[in-house]
Amino acid sequence: MPTMKRPRLSSVEPLTDYRLKLTFRNGSIYTVSLADEFDKFPALSPLQDAQAFAKATTVAGEGWTVEWPELDIQIGADTLWLDAQAQSATDENTRIFAQWRARYGLSLTDAARALGMTPRTMSSYGSGSRPVPRYIALACKGWEVEQHK
Numbered sequence: 001m002p003t004m005k006r007p008r009l010s011s012v013e014p015l016t017d018y019r020l021k022l023t024f025r026n027g028s029i030y031t032v033s034l035a036d037e038f039d040k041f042p043a044l045s046p047l048q049d050a051q052a053f054a055k056a057t058t059v060a061g062e063g064w065t066v067e068w069p070e071l072d073i074q075i076g077a078d079t080l081w082l083d084a085q086a087q088s089a090t091d092e093n094t095r096i097f098a099q100w101r102a103r104y105g106l107s108l109t110d111a112a113r114a115l116g117m118t119p120r121t122m123s124s125y126g127s128g129s130r131p132v133p134r135y136i137a138l139a140c141k142g143w144e145v146e147q148h149k
Helices: 042-048 077-088 092-104 108-115 119-127 134-147
Strands: 009-015 019-024 029-033 065-068 073-076
Touching (some): 065 077, 073 077, 092 119, 092 134
């Protein structure tokens, strides 16, 4: 999984079934499905119209968001990067870690603070250079439970 300091897009291509083909500036390409997001985020419900969804774009030269200007809907490149990591994870622990970060909008520094780890260790998990151990996935779930008490 190629790394980058802050995810930026070079292009977006809307696909069928509410999927986006995302090309990031570091050269990585992912397909992300938004189909499960409509129930979680009601503000995205206008995108359930296939014709509206097909108008996804990114601002040329910027790449910070995927946008649907007519609907005033934007999704940040960093959010899409985390979703891509979660959806393309090859193992359950990495998927849990990436989904946890995406769900709570946690930077690697925030994730490190939440789990009592170093940012460098979190970065190695976030970049895929080290596999996410089971105890980290369980710690993410425990943190989540604690936040809802």
